[in-house]
Amino acid sequence: MDSLAAVEDHPADDLVGLTAALVAVPSVFPDERVLADAVERRLRNRAPGLVIDRVANNVFARTQLGADRRIVLGGHLDTVPANDNAVPRLEGDTLYGLGTADMKGSLAVLLALAELIERREPRFDVTLFWYEGEEVAEEHNGLRHVFEVAPELLAADLAILCEPTGGWVEAGCQGTVHLRAEFTGVRAHSARPWMGANAIAKMAPVLDRVATHSIGSVEVDGLEFTQALETVRVEGGVANNVVPDAAAFVVNRRFAPCFSTDDAIAQTAALLDGADRIEVVNESPGAHPNLANPLVAEFVEVGSLPVRSKLGWTDVARFASRGVPALNFGAGDPTLAHTKDERVERADLERCHHVLTRFCGL
């Protein structure tokens, strides 16, 4: 059986085998279409009772029970580029390969869940989704696109994003802003620097201030959010005998979800005092952990799950900004994502499947 056929037909009770089939079909952005097609065909064949929708390479499978609450669960189809790990390899109960942890293991769990929902009625209405363009620039994000053109497909009382969390609930997420600080000077020959003004020298104390600033942690809902403030780029210079007239650096602030993006931008800009121009390169709000929300509390309770903060930014923030409580929960060790040795354990897949099944009352 070739890998595409396996994505369509591999038995859902073998989560490792189904994950391997998904891994074997490359889906680096912008080439998610083949995998999205196979996922859609599988759902139409094996869960015909669900309402199947397709928007670009984003696939949706929904119940229409008329329940008073709806849960949405999903994950992204795309992976980062291969790093000598394109072919899945099973060693004992460990499956190695690109996307095993981030996040085709969880996609397999979601496909299995669709078949269970087809056979048994869940206690909520459920929307499952598989989307494109998560590992690349914001403008390509499939969820962003669907929220713009068909937001009704994502309406819910709770969103669960199946990013790898190693079996933890990673609640909410930190926000992220990038600010670019630009410094201007006047060019001159470097043998007569007093005829000009060195933009790199003007930048240096500000760069040093950012480097030595301690940004600290913030507790939200009893979870510690360890913030970050890192200079990620610096540039300046014209030629080796010219006093440079321009220099710039980019700082990335990761901020606890008790702060708005405006808060984070203002706090960061204050540290950049002395720059001639500050540009907000991008801004993405965080997501509150919402641990007091009844559905979030119930999810943690039903699975007896440990809870920690999510320090990176994830698409949970997209739901949170629309008033939908959202959490991260999925199979796979998050620290293995984007590494050559990416892998997932059979037990991890089965535990993830068990928790989601139990929460849905299946």
Added chain:
Amino acid sequence: MDSLAAVEDHPADDLVGLTAALVAVPSVFPDERVLADAVERRLRNRAPGLVIDRVANNVFARTQLGADRRIVLGGHLDTVPANDNAVPRLEGDTLYGLGTADMKGSLAVLLALAELIERREPRFDVTLFWYEGEEVAEEHNGLRHVFEVAPELLAADLAILCEPTGGWVEAGCQGTVHLRAEFTGVRAHSARPWMGANAIAKMAPVLDRVATHSIGSVEVDGLEFTQALETVRVEGGVANNVVPDAAAFVVNRRFAPCFSTDDAIAQTAALLDGADRIEVVNESPGAHPNLANPLVAEFVEVGSLPVRSKLGWTDVARFASRGVPALNFGAGDPTLAHTKDERVERADLERCHHVLTRFCGL
């Protein structure tokens, strides 16, 4: 008369016209050949009593009088690229155009000098030279090449380089070294920076130390050499969500000729303490003013010339490092070199010609 023919035939007593002819023949490196050919033909026709030599696009015209002292005088054929100023334009007694000051005006003076030497015997043996590749990287420098393959052509007791000095004697020159300071860290996701080490943050205090350091002036032979220490390039960064593992900056130290390049490198490296690696990108020694040298003193005396230090590096250092006292003296305002409004005055050309003629006893 076309411009090439004018370079060969324009009367030497019209220095402005001869300069205009030289300006009208483009000679941006590596295209000096056409102009070098014309200069060589002019010399062979109009100063046939001199020994003419050619090494690549470097042209030499020498007396062989058997005098006990020899003076070498010269200038470079090449210019920087045009900046909307390729065509010479005469307004009153001011000639505008690329290379008028740096340094085709002085080349015209040297061509006129060759004809005078042909007709009247100078009080020294005299070597005149016109060379290629000065405005570009060191490896292309014509003098460097000739010093390697035919150093006897440049042997002398005094070298006068006719770079624009506005009628001053610019004595000796400062040396220059470029050091590159590299900083290494460990990559990590910018949401978990404690998993890595930020190379830009490691660099920041060192960059700031260099920016705030005051390098000061040094007096040599009674002349003030205003030194310089400028950061001319800075770079670092991998991606906007990655803690960078590498950063670097390049610092240019201009040093008074009382210091050796080893002195200057050691002094500069001490300021870069904290760097993981320091690379000496290039090093060029300065040239001592040598004002006590009898020929230098006589040149200043004969022309009643004002004297100041030369802050930029020039090819005088190439002579000085071989034990030949050397000074800069030429027509044209040095601050106009490499500018769009580059120009030279008729009076400046004539004064330069007068001083050189008188010094040579013609």
